[in-house]
Amino acid sequence: MVMYIFVNISIIFFGFYITLINEKKYMDIEKKQAITYLCIIFMFLLLFVVSAFRGDFTTDYKNYTYLFNLYNQFDFFETFKIGQAQEFGFVFLSRFIGLFTDNALYLFIVTSFIILSGHFKQFIKDSPYLWLSILLFTTIGSFYTSFNIIRQILAATIIFSGSKYLYERKIMKYILVVIIASLFHKTAFIMIPFYFILNFKFSLKNLIVMFFGASIVMLYLNSILAFFQKYFYTIYDESSYGMTGFSFSNALIPCTLLIFSIIYEKNINFNNIKERIWFNAVTFYAFFNILGLQVQMIERFSEYFAPYALLLIPQIFNKMVRNEKKVLYFIVLLILLILYNFIILKGSGYDPYYFIWEVN
Numbered sequence: 001m002v003m004y005i006f007v008n009i010s011i012i013f014f015g016f017y018i019t020l021i022n023e024k025k026y027m028d029i030e031k032k033q034a035i036t037y038l039c040i041i042f043m044f045l046l047l048f049v050v051s052a053f054r055g056d057f058t059t060d061y062k063n064y065t066y067l068f069n070l071y072n073q074f075d076f077f078e079t080f081k082i083g084q085a086q087e088f089g090f091v092f093l094s095r096f097i098g099l100f101t102d103n104a105l106y107l108f109i110v111t112s113f114i115i116l117s118g119h120f121k122q123f124i125k126d127s128p129y130l131w132l133s134i135l136l137f138t139t140i141g142s143f144y145t146s147f148n149i150i151r152q153i154l155a156a157t158i159i160f161s162g163s164k165y166l167y168e169r170k171i172m173k174y175i176l177v178v179i180i181a182s183l184f185h186k187t188a189f190i191m192i193p194f195y196f197i198l199n200f201k202f203s204l205k206n207l208i209v210m211f212f213g214a215s216i217v218m219l220y221l222n223s224i225l226a227f228f229q230k231y232f233y234t235i236y237d238e239s240s241y242g243m244t245g246f247s248f249s250n251a252l253i254p255c256t257l258l259i260f261s262i263i264y265e266k267n268i269n270f271n272n273i274k275e276r277i278w279f280n281a282v283t284f285y286a287f288f289n290i291l292g293l294q295v296q297m298i299e300r301f302s303e304y305f306a307p308y309a310l311l312l313i314p315q316i317f318n319k320m321v322r323n324e325k326k327v328l329y330f331i332v333l334l335i336l337l338i339l340y341n342f343i344i345l346k347g348s349g350y351d352p353y354y355f356i357w358e359v360n
Helices: 002-022 029-052 059-071 077-081 088-098 105-126 130-139 150-161 163-167 171-182 186-191 204-219 221-231 249-263 273-291 296-304 306-318 324-345
Strands: none
Touching (some): 002 324, 029 105, 029 130, 059 105, 077 088, 088 150, 105 130, 105 150, 130 306, 130 324, 150 171, 150 186, 150 296, 150 306, 163 171, 186 296, 249 273, 249 296, 249 306, 273 296, 273 306, 296 306, 306 324
């Protein structure tokens, strides 16, 4: 757990340092920006090293290593003729890396860089508290999740990176982004109808519609599950891992974020398309996690909505009046994030953390 605690404390340190520097009135803007970007680079490099050079302590690490070695047993074009179960994009990426090296470590180096770059790009662009978005990413976000379900987090990252087309309502470019994401995980196609759904304006009427929609989904969950099993999760059957429900603790954070967002709804400008989409995304983040209480694999869809929570929460804090109460909220939030991260990871498959060169 030492590594996880070190990561969180480091991010908080850089965050406070950035805040302190930006409050110095005598320092010129160019110098402030230079220091800020230097801190961002340090945070990026820290997370990159932790992700890219992690040990094989997760189940999927061994699976992806096996697949990388399997793909690279064949000639480049022959790899795509043997009917791999994984999506084309991931097979192509693995085989492309294989043109330069037969070391599977580089697969994790490349995928870590893509995932981090995609998230940092959006944080830099849209987050009023970039360091807080990064901390949310490492404590309740998809950072550690990406140690396992790499393909799906890659797909979610690609869609998150293409948020510009969602905000600007450029449907054809957005669909192209979804198609590219689907090359890494077919579940990305679910985000096509959400081009329209995520743009709904917050109102009592919409909440009622969503409530009845959720009720219908729950009523026909078995039929819906059978559909996704047939087309997206073909390797899973009723007895497979993830086909049963998970504990309520897994849905606690998404539901808490939604409740917090509703309580501070006055801090959200629903006429601003970005903030409206972020709020709606948090709603569906909670929705799919609640469905996961019955079938765990359905929770996987929430990964496409989770990144927007990392932008909405900092935005809500940014609009709070600057006083002692805001400082107290910040302190409580930081404590809860670190505590939650510690409880979730302690004794899990992620603990202990070790680097790949430490494997005996």
